[in-house]
Amino acid sequence: MLRWRKQDISPEEGDVRPTASKLVDDNFEGASFFSASSLSDWYVRPAMILTAFILFCGLLFNAGAGLFKWLDQPIKHLQVLGSTQYLDSNKMLSKLAINVQGASNTASILSVDIDAIQQVAQEEPWVNAVHLKRRWPHGLEIEVREQVPVAKWGEKGLLNHQGDIFWPVDKKGLEHLPLLNGPSTDTARVMKQYHSLSQFFKGSGTLMSGITLQARGAWTLLLDNNIEVELGREKILARLRRFLELYKGHLYSQAEKIERVDVRYTNGVSVKWLPVIDQVNNK
Secondary structure, eight states: OOOOOGGGOOOOTTOOOOOHHHHHHHHHHHHHHHHHHHHHHHHHHHHHHHHHHHHHHHHHHHHHHHHHHHHOOBOOEEEEESOOSSSOHHHHHHHHHHHHHTTTTOOBTTTSOHHHHHHHHHTSTTEEEEEEEEETTTEEEEEEEEOOEEEEETTTEEEETTSOEEOOSOOTTOTTSOEEESOGGGHHHHHHHHHHHHGGGTTSSOOEEEEEEOTTSOEEEEETTSOEEEEESSOHHHHHHHHHHHIIIIIGGGGGGEEEEEOOSSSOOEEEEOOHHHHHHHO
16 A cells, blocks of 8 residues: 655646745735835925925015015105194205215115104104104105194294194294293193292283292292292292282282282282382383
8 A cells, every 4th residue: 555745746837826834925025015105205395395395485475575675665755744833844855865875875666764764854853743654666755743833932932732842943033922930840730830820920910921939839920021939848839829819919010120029928918029220111
């Protein structure tokens, strides 16, 4: 009896079966191929997207730069707007034109430094506020709000309606304004006191033309006939009423001879008379 061994049986033609080791090799090669493909997709796609984004940004930047260059036209026209009574608009316009042109002698509507030009305009004492506007393609408008003087402050300054001091060189035509004096930090207080006390002079035949607040808090009035009235620091209204009664009754007829009246006394007043030569000149 013949015995057949497994290794003696040859496989039939076409009946090829992979061995266990072969299957393992094929699976390994497939795994290696899948890993390389996934790694390629991981960095190629983001790189392509980033490159496209950079190109788009470059095109957008170039387009924006071209648009800005087209819009940034040279400034050819300056105009000062606003109603002005004391401000010399032509002089201010010439000064601003020099600053707009600068060292390069050219200026463009988008590149010009609006804040710097506005600061130059505000250096003019008669300017209370200023606002600049671009008028494309070649214009720059300077809208000015002028100071409104309500009183003289000391020998050189003026007060506006907000109680701010400004210092113009030319004060012609403002002689009629009241003359106020005092610490620069008390302008509002001085203005309020002037308006309050000036009401008492209605019907007295004379008017207040100024008031001074001394450093120690004492008040001195100036009348339109140049008489000074010293009221002191206390009982201001009571002392003023006493002065007005005495002035209407006795001093009014002698006003051109009086230099100063001191009403700080309890039961009377002190009158300082002008020198005789000044009395003659006042007649």
